[in-house]
Amino acid sequence: MKIQARILVVDDSLVVRRLVQMSVRQLGDVEFVCAKDGMEGLRFLTEESFDIAFVDINMPVMDGLTLLRLHRENPAARQIPIVMVTTEGDASVGDEALKRGASGFVTKPIDGKVLRSLALELIAKHRAEAGGDDL
Numbered sequence: 565m566k567i568q569a570r571i572l573v574v575d576d577s578l579v580v581r582r583l584v585q586m587s588v589r590q591l592g593d594v595e596f597v598c599a600k601d602g603m604e605g606l607r608f609l610t611e612e613s614f615d616i617a618f619v620d621i622n623m624p625v626m627d628g629l630t631l632l633r634l635h636r637e638n639p640a641a642r643q644i645p646i647v648m649v650t651t652e653g654d655a656s657v658g659d660e661a662l663k664r665g666a667s668g669f670v671t672k673p674i675d676g677k678v679l680r681s682l683a684l685e686l687i688a689k690h691r692a693e694a695g696g697d698d699l
Contacts, residue, residue, distance in 0.1 A: 566592035569687055570613065573598045574605030574631065575620040575649065580672065584618050584649075587676035588683050602626030609635050614644050615687045616667075618679075621650040621657065629664060636665040643694065645686040649674070 571594055573584045581598045588594055597612065599605035603626040605619060621628040628648055636642045645667035650657050658669040667686050670678060 567684065567687060568593040569615040569683075570595045570597070571683070572596075572605065572608055572612075572614045572617040572619075574600075574602060574608075574617065574623070574628070576600055576623040577620070580620065580649070580674070583674055583676075584679065587674065587679045590676075591680055591683060602628055602631035606631050606634055609641055609644065610638060615690060616645045616647065616683055618647050618649055618670075621648055621661065629661065632661065632664050632666055643690065645690050647682060647686065 569591070571588060573581045573596060575581050575584070585596050597608055597614070599608055601623050602619070605617070606626065609617060619628040619631055632646055632648070635644075635646065646665070648658070648661040648666045648669040649672065650661075650669060651672045658671075661669050668682050670682065
């Protein structure tokens with residue numbers, strides 16, 4: 565299935581940002597906006613519209629969980645699905661992210677198939693809840 569989507573990738577690692585882009589780009593006509601830390605990511609989420617965001621948990625300036633909390637406090641943008649990305653192997657980190665409002669989480673090293681599947685599922689759900697177009 566091919567989609568058209570606008571995706572935010574927030575990670576302090578250029579390699580991870582590119583890996584996420586390469587993995588998800590296979591879904592179709594996808595536009596990416598990238599941020600190198602949580603503060604920049606939060607600014608994008610506040611000022612622009614996205615179908616989904618992939619956010620690293622451990623970053624300088626502002627970590628991903630803080631970005632998630634501040635984003636969820638913004639009524640105009642809080643419906644955007646946020647997938648947390650982490651190097652933490654402990655499932656409690658993902659559970660904590662879900663409790664704080666994350667739509668999902670993936671662990672590094674990133675599995676492209678898992679990332680694409682999660683992106684498709686969450687974008688479709690987001691669009692259905694917003695009453696928008698199908699994929």
